[in-house]
Amino acid sequence: MMMSPVLLLLLLGLLCFICLRRKRRPGEAPLVSGWIPFLGRALDFGRDAQAFLQEQRRRHGDVFTVHLAGKYLTFILDPLLYPSVVRQGRQLDFHQFADTVAPPTFGYPPVRKGFPGLSEQIIRSFQLMQGEHLGVLTESMMGNLMLVLRQDHLCAGGGGWTSGSIFDFCNSVMFEATFLTIFGGPERGRRHEGMEDMREDFQRFDRMFPLLIAQVPIGLLGRTRAVRSKLIDRFLPDRMSSWTGTSQLIKTRSKLLEQHASLRDTDKGAHHFAILWASVGNTVPACFWVLYFLLRDPEALQAVRQEVLEVLRQSGGEFSPEKDLALSREQLDSMVLLESSISEGLRLSSASTNIRVSQEDFSLRLNAERSVSVRKGDVIALYPQSMHMDPDIYQDPQSFRYDRFVQDGRVKTDFYKSGQKLKFFLMPFGSGTSMCPGRYFAVNEIKQFLSLVLLYLDLDLQPGQNRVSLDYGRAGLGILLPNADVRFHYRLRAASQSPAE
């Protein structure tokens, strides 16, 4: 009987796959490879990364290698072993990986190949979100939050209730206030036109973000290229040059990009667009989760609101719904219950992967007794969600406990696994060389947003809604989105109200 050429090719392909399939070598971690060529276990991982990893952990222990979409990722799930990965500098690299993934996602050319020195300059520019610059950013954010909240939400309804959805609410306020703070506005105290349009485009792009990061060509993703071009056009140098109140971060980055003649204006716009994604892509869902958890827990809401009022009272300030407020950095720092609620919200919603690429074949020392062999090009991955949900570290890990990160009136940093104190116990912002440079600003702006919302507004969930849960579409990439929005209503608070009212 003759075999069809297609069948023959398929059989040959399968034979090659079986023969060339990676085999575990001595010293290497157990291998989880699956039977689908190239994809490996990518589908199982994409369906529910946390459940998949827990299953592998049960079978193979805390360290194992998974074949995922053509790559081999060695997961280290024991947080007591994290320091060995975070410390490892020379053999494990992050930035080369970032330069493979970010440019095609945001639409600029790879930085490390054609632009000598630019990568290091960009990394240095991230310091402009910290130290003295953090104070300037935080102050500017306060003014912009007040501007947007006052005009859109604090004058509505003449004292009556307004209905809305929590995600939309957080998105509309945080997106615009962050944009004005980082990139500047058309004039002092004025807002850009077309923000709603831009937010919608951003959400369209964001829905495709996981596929772009997985290196699916943008041409296969419907209108995503056109949407991205529209977003990038917002940041063309001619436009941006007329904005005022632009942060030092963006001014410095614009100057750096200007020094490279081979970068086109759209490339520069794409670099700025990447910063927009970094600055709101995680912060908006984080605000959603914390506000949602607080609204579901009246005791927590009351305690946090009381803390904000108390901090204000201690500094001689007084809340009045007609007056704008400015909370200083010191005031924000002293809000430990609010900070704990934010940490708890981040613990429950973050699912980032910390990636390092091995630069050579070597033996990675995990602790005094244990090492694992790694091949050049393999990825070492930490998946902190498994730590955030570990009942040995966090009792009843699925519940929101607003004061979990407070002890004796201070921020709690003592967390233990198997009786040993953990160096890393909460990692929504990554670790080591790839740690988020905007983390201090992020926490400050989330605090500002929540304290203003709790001070100025009475809020209530609308009854009869199902609990929302995490949408795993973004697993591995940061703060997860909710699988549905939540209806709530709100109204301006009266000046003399007690926190409980």
Ligand code: HEM
């Ligand atoms: C809740 C809010 C935020 C979370 C959870 C978060 C989380 C992260 C994480 C996990 C990374 C590392 C990515 C990786 O390892 O691949 C990262 C990188 C980064 N984040 Fe954030 N971030 C937040 C807010 C912000 C804000 C407000 C900014 C301000 C502009 C920002 C700027 C950046 C930048 C520029 C990078 C890239 C750093 C690099 O390439 O070395 N982030 N963020």
